[in-house]
Amino acid sequence: MEKQHIEMMFKRNAWFTQLPEDVIHSLVSMSKTKHLAKHQQLHAKGDEADGLYCVLDGKIRVSNVNMHGKEMVLTWLESGSWFGEISLFDGLPRTHDAHAEQDTQLLMLPNTTFQKLLRKQPELYPHFMRLLCQRIRATFALIDETGGLSLSGQLAKRLLLLASGLVNGLPDDKADNGNPIIKVSQESLAQMINSSRQTVNKLLNELKKQGVIHNQYGGIEILDVNALKKLSEI
The missing domain is CATH 1.10.10.10 (Winged helix-like DNA-binding domain superfamily/Winged helix DNA-binding domain)
Known part of the structure; x- marks a missing residue:
């Protein structure tokens, strides 16, 4: 996939629109692509975090399994969606399962590269804190959704x-x-x-x-x- 298209994915997402142009270029150059076949698992709840992901093409199903063994779908992530940031900051395992609903192309920013970038440019922390706050708001909204x-x-x-x-x-x-x-x-x-x-x-x-x-x-x-x-x- 062309670098120009990948950069557009960064700029399309509300989390990254305020990043400096040179930072976006750095993120693109540090990232790599990953392909998942239909129904292939990207990660399971409890897995160690390996990076931050963006859906370039296809669809990712984010879910958990309840106490009765039934899958509960939390959301679907399509082209332009970023995910996987929580574990990168707290160092804890993945909080959900993630599967490819169809053939899917992902952009991956490896954990080690991500941490190196933040050490080199600590001024980026506020941008990623906004990303986390956005996710927290979504989580509260989901909790409200099931509250009676x-x-x-x-x-x-x-x-x-x-x-x-x-x-x-x-x-x-x-x-x-x-x-x-x-x-x-x-x-x-x-x-x-x-x-x-x-x-x-x-x-x-x-x-x-x-x-x-x-x-x-x-x-x-x-x-x-x-x-x-x-x-x-x-």
Whole structure:
């Protein structure tokens, strides 16, 4: 993959847009690419951290297994999404499982290289602290999502979270009229809220009838953010 395309991945992500140009060049030159086949595991919960990752192409499923042995999908990370930063800072094992949902190309900044960069340029710490804070906010939002909300409330909360870019740091896509567009399948949403695709389809149709969303090919357009916020509280 061309270096120019890789640099665009850095600049596309909200976490890295404020980094100096020379730092972005350094990060790109220090990184390497990694390919995962469909369903291949990148890392398991408890694994030692080996680096910071960016999805160049494909999709990564981030999940955990609950006490009943059922996989709980936390989110999906697509092109432009960065992940794996928590373990790089606290030195502790990975907090989740990560699998390739399809053939996936990753950019990897090795842990040793990352630490060397921070020692050389300690002024970069605030940038990466913002990255961590972004992840913490997303975690709290996910906790709120499961705190007694109805399925419709959980779905509304999840749609807002995905549209905000809190999960992956990406700016939301926009329709010509400026409305946020979320690129996610019904199957993915179902796994995120521990429901069935049929139930999610029914809930989305209700939101469509209420004029809150509009289903389009490969995504969901948010027509009324305020209505979605109200629904996310019940």
